[in-house]
Amino acid sequence: MATIKDIAERLGVAVSTVSKGLNGASDISDEMRQLVLDTAVEMGYTSKKMRSQEQKKVCIFVENMDYENIDQFGYDIITGFKKAAARKRWDVSVIPANLTLQTEENFDTYMLKHGYSGAFLIGFALHEDWLKQLTKTSFPTVLLDNYISNHAHTGYVGTDSFEGIQSAVCHLASLGHTRIAFLNGSKNSMVSNQRYQAFVQSMSACGLEPQNELIEYGYYVPDCAKHYVPTFLEHGATAIMCASDLIATGVINELNRRGLHVPEDVSVVGFDDLPIASQLNPSLSTIRQDRTDLGKSAVFLLDGLLNNVAISKILLRAKFIERNSTGPVRKK
Amino acid sequence: MATIKDIAERLGVAVSTVSKGLNGASDISDEMRQLVLDTAVEMGYTSKKMRSQEQKKVCIFVENMDYENIDQFGYDIITGFKKAAARKRWDVSVIPANLTLQTEENFDTYMLKHGYSGAFLIGFALHEDWLKQLTKTSFPTVLLDNYISNHAHTGYVGTDSFEGIQSAVCHLASLGHTRIAFLNGSKNSMVSNQRYQAFVQSMSACGLEPQNELIEYGYYVPDCAKHYVPTFLEHGATAIMCASDLIATGVINELNRRGLHVPEDVSVVGFDDLPIASQLNPSLSTIRQDRTDLGKSAVFLLDGLLNNVAISKILLRAKFIERNSTGPVRKK
Numbered sequence: 001m002a003t004i005k006d007i008a009e010r011l012g013v014a015v016s017t018v019s020k021g022l023n024g025a026s027d028i029s030d031e032m033r034q035l036v037l038d039t040a041v042e043m044g045y046t047s048k049k050m051r052s053q054e055q056k057k058v059c060i061f062v063e064n065m066d067y068e069n070i071d072q073f074g075y076d077i078i079t080g081f082k083k084a085a086a087r088k089r090w091d092v093s094v095i096p097a098n099l100t101l102q103t104e105e106n107f108d109t110y111m112l113k114h115g116y117s118g119a120f121l122i123g124f125a126l127h128e129d130w131l132k133q134l135t136k137t138s139f140p141t142v143l144l145d146n147y148i149s150n151h152a153h154t155g156y157v158g159t160d161s162f163e164g165i166q167s168a169v170c171h172l173a174s175l176g177h178t179r180i181a182f183l184n185g186s187k188n189s190m191v192s193n194q195r196y197q198a199f200v201q202s203m204s205a206c207g208l209e210p211q212n213e214l215i216e217y218g219y220y221v222p223d224c225a226k227h228y229v230p231t232f233l234e235h236g237a238t239a240i241m242c243a244s245d246l247i248a249t250g251v252i253n254e255l256n257r258r259g260l261h262v263p264e265d266v267s268v269v270g271f272d273d274l275p276i277a278s279q280l281n282p283s284l285s286t287i288r289q290d291r292t293d294l295g296k297s298a299v300f301l302l303d304g305l306l307n308n309v310a311i312s313k314i315l316l317r318a319k320f321i322e323r324n325s326t327g328p329v330r331k332k
Numbered sequence: 333m334a335t336i337k338d339i340a341e342r343l344g345v346a347v348s349t350v351s352k353g354l355n356g357a358s359d360i361s362d363e364m365r366q367l368v369l370d371t372a373v374e375m376g377y378t379s380k381k382m383r384s385q386e387q388k389k390v391c392i393f394v395e396n397m398d399y400e401n402i403d404q405f406g407y408d409i410i411t412g413f414k415k416a417a418a419r420k421r422w423d424v425s426v427i428p429a430n431l432t433l434q435t436e437e438n439f440d441t442y443m444l445k446h447g448y449s450g451a452f453l454i455g456f457a458l459h460e461d462w463l464k465q466l467t468k469t470s471f472p473t474v475l476l477d478n479y480i481s482n483h484a485h486t487g488y489v490g491t492d493s494f495e496g497i498q499s500a501v502c503h504l505a506s507l508g509h510t511r512i513a514f515l516n517g518s519k520n521s522m523v524s525n526q527r528y529q530a531f532v533q534s535m536s537a538c539g540l541e542p543q544n545e546l547i548e549y550g551y552y553v554p555d556c557a558k559h560y561v562p563t564f565l566e567h568g569a570t571a572i573m574c575a576s577d578l579i580a581t582g583v584i585n586e587l588n589r590r591g592l593h594v595p596e597d598v599s600v601v602g603f604d605d606l607p608i609a610s611q612l613n614p615s616l617s618t619i620r621q622d623r624t625d626l627g628k629s630a631v632f633l634l635d636g637l638l639n640n641v642a643i644s645k646i647l648l649r650a651k652f653i654e655r656n657s658t659g660p661v662r663k664k
Contacts, residue, residue, distance in 0.1 A: 150495050152649050160644045163482050293641045300632055309625045310649040312492045317484050317642040 002043035011039055022047065024113070041108040044138045047115070056090045056117045058302065061097040061130070064220075065123030071275045073244075073291070074122060077144065080295025081120060088303065097121075102129040111139045118302045121146070125188040140305035142298045145191040152310040155301040157294055158191065161271070162198040164287035164318030165241075168269050169202040171285075171320060172239045176329035177267060181214040181237035183228050183247055192217060195243050195271070211235070218243075222250025229254040238266060238329045245270035245277050245286055252280070252325070263327030273321055282324035290316055334375035343371055354379065356445070373440040376470045379447070388422045388449045390634065393429040393462070396552075397455030403607045405576075405623070406454060409476065412627025413452060420635065429453075434461040443471045450634045453478070457520040472637035474630045477523040484642040487633040489626055493527050493603070496619035496650030497573075498534040500601050503617075503654060504571045505538040508661035509599060513546040513569035515560050515579055524549060527575050527603070543567070550575075554582030561586040570598060570661045577602035577609045577618055584612070584657070595659035605653055614656035622648055 004022070008015045013032075020028045021036025060078055067074025078094060085092045093116075095101075101110075107130045111119065118140040124131045126146070134141055134148050147156040172180050182199045185192045196215070203210040213235045218224030220243070229251055232240055242248040248270035252262050262268050262282055270277055270286035277284040297314045304311045336354070340347045345364075352360045353368025354377075392410055399406025410426060417424045425448075427433075433442075439462045443451060450472040456463045458478070466473055466480050479488040504512050514531045517524045528547070535542040545567045550556030552575070561583055564572055574580040580602035584594050594600050594614055602609055602618035609616040629646045636643045 150499075152651070163644075167482070290642065293636075293643075296641065297636075297643065304625075304629075309628065310622065310651075311625075311629065311646060312495075312649040313645065313647040314643060315645040317644040319484070319642070 002045040007039050037109050037113055041112055057115050058090050058118045059093040059095050059116045060120045061095050063097045063123045076291035077295040080292035081298050084296040084299035107133045108137055118306055120298045127188055140302060142302045155305055155311045157298045157301055157314045159289040159318045160315040161195050161318050164320050165198040166202040166205055167320035168287055170206045173206040173208055177239040178208055179236045179238050181232040181240045183240060183242045184217045185220040185243040187217045220244050222246050225250030225254045241269045243271050245272045245274045248284055262325050265330055267326040285323045285326040286321055288319045288321050334377040339371050339375060369441050369445055373444055389447050390422050390450045391425040391427050391448045392452045393427050395429045395455045408623035409627040412624035413630050416628040416631035439465045440469055450638055452630045459520055472634060474634045487637055487643050488645045489630045489633055490647055491621040491650045492647040493650050494530040496652050497530040498537055499652035500619055501534040502538045505540055509571040510540055511568045511570050513564040513572045515572060515574045516549045517552040517575040519549045552576050554578050557582030557586045573601045575603050577604045577606045580616055594657050597662055599658040617655045617658040618653055620651045620653050
């Protein structure tokens with residue numbers, strides 16, 4: 001493991017200069033501090049303090065995800081993480097990691113500069129800079145719904161959506177639906193790909209034929225519904241499964257705008273079971289992800305990685321919740 | 333949740349009789365005690381003591397697996413489990429669960445009768461009675477290398493063998509091997525099926541064609557090697573991957589018996605990294621499963637299930653360890 005002395009030798013500067021660079025002292029130039037940090041990252045340096053301190057500093061980086069209010073997807077995840085982290089006396093920071101931040105600084109430099117021992121990343125898309133840099137990170141890092149191959153410093157926590165999606169599809173099949181559409185989330189997301197596979201396999205498992213014209217990738221926002229609902233209706237869909245509750249609200253609004261009723265004309269199924277799902281009219285049948293438990297499991301996984309336990313994945317079960325947005329297929 | 337009173341009403345007996353039946357008192361008949369236990373299980377009864385006691389009683393059921401000596405597969409798993417359980421002040425029993433025991437008593441009855449709050453099952457084959465009964469158990473149960481669909485009281489801990497197998501196959505490919513055989517474990521095992529998939533996919537990922545005549549299911553004992561090594565050699569295998577280190581020792585012995593040298597004539601790869609792997613001559617290249625961490629992860633999973641966190645799977649990374657049993661393909 002690289003020491004301060006190793007970094008000083010590599011750069012040909014005094015140990016005290018390196019020390020100042022790492023500790024953010026003001027009496028060296030910005031350029032020198034950046035050079036020290038970059039070299040430290042390159043050499044895989046982590047401070048003794050970060051490795052052994054009683055009260056570890058860890059952070060949650062959030063991107064593309066709402067989390068500030070109790071009805072938003074990220075809220076319970078962060079709460080669950082904080083609750084479990086509190087038991088370990090970890091100090092948790094929540095940091096929005098937008099594109100600007102990711103462009104300005106590489107992941108390991110940011111971690112080192114701020115003295116974080118480990119991180120939990122939620123909401124990142126596959127193409128983002130930091131996600132790509134994680135294939136080489138030396139910081140223990142847990143990702144929600146993203147997986148890094150062959151790198152033991154990283155782990156993946158998520159919901160095993162297969163069983164939940166299969167229960168939902170079989171529920172719709174038992175109600176007589178055969179033309180079931182699937183409005184997925186963004187293509188730039190590992191979880192969208194998993195849900196696509198789960199949907200296609202579940203259709204077959206329930207004795208139905210998945211139809212290409214009834215499967216679309218949208219975005220994880222309600223607004224995407226208006227682009228895809230018309231096509232689904234043209235192709236005879238009698239039920240629409242959605243990759244999130246937010247998408248489902250958009251679908252229901254678009255159906256209503258067209259004078260169609262849920263579930264009498266078209267059945268709708270969400271995903272997540274956000275607080276809003278049970279409050280909608282009709283209440284939304286959906287597939288539940290336990291977000292508090294996802295946050296807690298992330299702490300367990302991160303604690304494992306910090307202790308060199310190479311956990312690769314922790315997956316939770318997803319459960320189909322039947323409410324009032326699904327009903328028997330309409331007789332023609 | 334069923335109470336003692338509910339059971340008494342169902343059976344039309346006094347509450348005190350039920351209580352005696354559940355607590356193993358000697359002043360009721362064996363038949364009545366069995367009836368009380370069976371009814372309690374059927375009604376999903378668990379005692380307040382089992383749910384809330386400070387020092388929980390849990391057990392590890394072992395079947396088809398050696399664990400008593402440090403060089404055996406189960407040893408570190410059980411040690412890891414006990415270490416993590418000790419922190420939670422759980423009282424852990426290790427119970428061999430042979431076919432006789434499984435035939436005599438059903439799983440839930442056994443758990444209830446002995447006051448266990450949860451269980452960890454290792455080494456069970458797919459066809460065994462208790463494994464089948466787990467689809468309906470009301471006791472939190474963790475399985476090593478086995479998965480029960482759609483049942484939130486159970487969870488699966490194992491090693492994600494895909495990355496390790498792919499590293500091993502690509503290592504052999506880089507040494508010039510193209511005719512790589514795979515001697516798998518028993519067909520009655522979920523993990524054998526996973527390793528088969530991983531092998532076939534890894535061959536393709538490394539640009540090689542998997543050959544049906546070079547893939548066989550044996551058993552997880554060295555002795556199975558003598559049945560399959562001759563066929564592999566007839567079909568031109570220059571490397572043999574094995575589903576366990578024990579199988580690999582059998583393969584090496586069989587090759588030596590035929591006057592062939594490892595790795596000069598044939599390369600051999602194991603799976604597990606048992607203590608014996610580094611002691612063999614030549615030392616065995618193998619895919620490491622961290623058994624202590626598997627045991628510790630099982631405790632985390634069981635603790636989750638006991639607290640209604642529906643964790644479905646925890647998977648650890650497998651790492652390919654290059655030693656001396658693999659070398660360049662022999663030039664003809």
